[in-house]
Amino acid sequence: DGGITQSPKYLFRKEGQNVTLSCEQNLNHDAMYWYRQDPGQGLRLIYYSQIVNDFQKGDIAEGYSVSREKKESFPLTVTSAQKNPTAFYLCASSPYAGLAGVRYEQYFGPGTRLTVT
């Protein structure tokens, strides 16, 4: 079955620790995205990548880092610099047709709920 996997579903960490959230897709999509969801605030873009070894900051990139070494994988690291890391994190992917090309729908993973205490 094609899809996006995120692991783990629930993650608990102590304040001051870095933590890496996994996102893998087997849809052969070029573009991948990380969003953060807080109650009442919808989805906010953290980072996105249209191609391997390239990625761009979204609206709330501070305190986060990513890598895109493989097309299938786009891990997100929540660093200790992120002041309020407790949230629901969603990874998504989509085909990418270029800057002025068609915008296709995103496919989302099941999410990781991170709690930092």
Added chain:
Amino acid sequence: AQKVTQAQTEISVVEKEDVTLDCVYETRDTTYYLFWYKQPPSGELVFLIRRNSFDEQNEISGRYSWNFQKSTSSFNFTITASQVVDSAVYFCALSEATTNQFYFGTGTSLTVIP
């Protein structure tokens, strides 16, 4: 400024009632795409529909229908004869041809009461 506004934070309806979820967007691009997603309690967003800015035809898919009006920058979503399984948070989103980002509204939480 918010590019996508979903003014209805929460809506409750009784089963079998019709319900319309509003979405207003803002863009200067002539080419853009609009989307609706459903987020059930499990958390995973499910894609419902995509519409490009050159196609103003309304669409119907079973009990779901969408009304796209460029004149009012709106892309509203109607569920006919609602069911308990429709209870979820619904998000409207915009993607512009000149950027590589998707802009989501804050979502509308729909509760269908049996």
